[in-house]
Amino acid sequence: MKKLIFSILPAFLFAFISCMNMSSGSGENGSVRVALPGSGRATYTYSSSNAKKYIVRLYNDDFDQTEEGTVGGVIEFPDLEPGKYTAEAEAWNTDENILEGNGSTKITVKSGENTDCNIKMILEGQTAYYSKYMILTDYNNTKYIYDYKTVQETSTGFTLGDSYNAVEDNSGHIYHIKDSNLYKDSESVLSIDASNLIKNPLCYDNTTDTYWIGLEKIPYFYLQNSDNSYNTNVDRPLLASKGESFFNFAIQENKVYLIYIEYNDSGYNDSDSNIIYFTKDENVSLTEQKRIQLPTIGVSGTITDMAVLEDGTVAVLVRSVGVESETEGFDNTSVSNEGTVYSRGALVLLSSDLSTYKVYGWTDSARTISATNVEDAENDVTKWTSITAYVPEYEERNSYFYGPLKIVAIRPKELVIADCGANFVLPDYSGKKNGKMFTHNRLMTVNLRDFAISCKKEFSESEIKFQNLDI
Structure with missing residues (x-):
């Protein structure tokens, strides 16, 4: 199969994955809690029943960790050194192995605090050509x-x-x-x-x-x-x-x-x-x-x-x-x-x-x-x-x-x-x-x-x- 085309540009708004508050700790490090679509704490503006798996990566020059979750779940990144991080999220249709959407945002983790954030995701897979x-x-x-x-x-x-x-x-x-x-x-x-x-x-x-x-x-x-x-x-x-x-x-x-x-x-x-x-x-x-x-x-x-x-x-x-x-x-x-x-x-x-x-x-x-x-x-x-x-x-x-x-x-x-x-x-x-x-x-x-x-x-x-x- 050859000479085809695919979508490399985002199509439209898919969802918000929400980074929510968790109880403050007494230590000097901070933390991030990621609430996935389908959970009571997540907010999102487009519902896609095809997205069954979510992958969230949090990283900077000294830290790089990737975690997976499913609809309605949460992902936690505890005990983080204070500093600036990048959070990237992907939503996957596991039945067809199609990337439904992705997004990223910058996060600042402060000492002893938890970080609130929204990762705006863009729908990709449902409008893109894909080979069967x-x-x-x-x-x-x-x-x-x-x-x-x-x-x-x-x-x-x-x-x-x-x-x-x-x-x-x-x-x-x-x-x-x-x-x-x-x-x-x-x-x-x-x-x-x-x-x-x-x-x-x-x-x-x-x-x-x-x-x-x-x-x-x-x-x-x-x-x-x-x-x-x-x-x-x-x-x-x-x-x-x-x-x-x-x-x-x-x-x-x-x-x-x-x-x-x-x-x-x-x-x-x-x-x-x-x-x-x-x-x-x-x-x-x-x-x-x-x-x-x-x-x-x-x-x-x-x-x-x-x-x-x-x-x-x-x-x-x-x-x-x-x-x-x-x-x-x-x-x-x-x-x-x-x-x-x-x-x-x-x-x-x-x-x-x-x-x-x-x-x-x-x-x-x-x-x-x-x-x-x-x-x-x-x-x-x-x-x-x-x-x-x-x-x-x-x-x-x-x-x-x-x-x-x-x-x-x-x-x-x-x-x-x-x-x-x-x-x-x-x-x-x-x-x-x-x-x-x-x-x-x-x-x-x-x-x-x-x-x-x-x-x-x-x-x-x-x-x-x-x-x-x-x-």
Whole structure:
């Protein structure tokens, strides 16, 4: 599932979580008592029966504590050193794992006193788009539909097989292209010319509840869409020169973002990928558009996916995987002694006009992976000493990417990204242990509030294998 949008901005007032008085103590420290919605002491202006769990965090430079509670309960923070604190609260729909609302406030705790406060919460989850499914692709291009919550393959009454990239709409229906037809679940809704499709040809814009198809009619890039009756086709050409290859695009209302690579004397270089911005009503040359390239951002490799977020932020995945090359991958390649391997990637968040950016999960420096006890290598063994690796440290594997491939789900304040790569261990000659490549096929979550990266699920290769990582 890709090229969707989510709510990063608050929608409207959700509730007040109240910090109420408790009996004063005789000590020098203070305390805070948090009354949750549903309790007799809490005040709130919007009732949401979906919010079942509340998480409250109280912190400053010297203190950081998080507590959980349920509807009608209270959370206490006793014995607090006097000073300034920040209180943050979240309301969660535990059935769907959706963040319903959050808020924060500043608190001053005084010696021997208790603190009154209100944390105004903002409703998020009920108005934001959220994926019900994750569409995962095996390396042979077979696609499977997984339930977001259980991370298990789910039955939807139809199969995707080797369809082109699939997208999920607001109602949980899945659009996908197979042969010369666009399907909504199992229903064929539009005949198309599949010979002109770009690499990732399908995009769904849930702000307008419409899908778009990317077509390549040399030397033009075209957008085509149909309304919900599937009887109105609109072509919108963007003039290109004769040397472009189009890979990805994403749309939000009238804004279009396109990934393309220029052809030069040495062929196509994925690291020279252009990210450009234009509007759907423009019929102008690519050279006239606002653009940014990977070297400008400070990352390298191949752009594998993109999406436009509801606040206009453009999310781009960059994958840098290969041996002596950042774009060739591992399949049918070999590692040489004192060679260089790459297995890294990044989530890049760009402003809507492509003028600013931030990079997350990128391994930006090399490290040396060495063999051990090389002096004990037997004469008939080729001695390895070291390789240079642009690969996350194993201890950092859950906060960095090995090679992101696809945005597979978008939830309120969260992206789920299919990540595939490897880390390496060189031989231990004294122990007669061979070197090994450890492969990873993982679903990584990015929290879009604090941009923390974590692992949601790691698959064995017998379950699913996003890319072929054999060397």
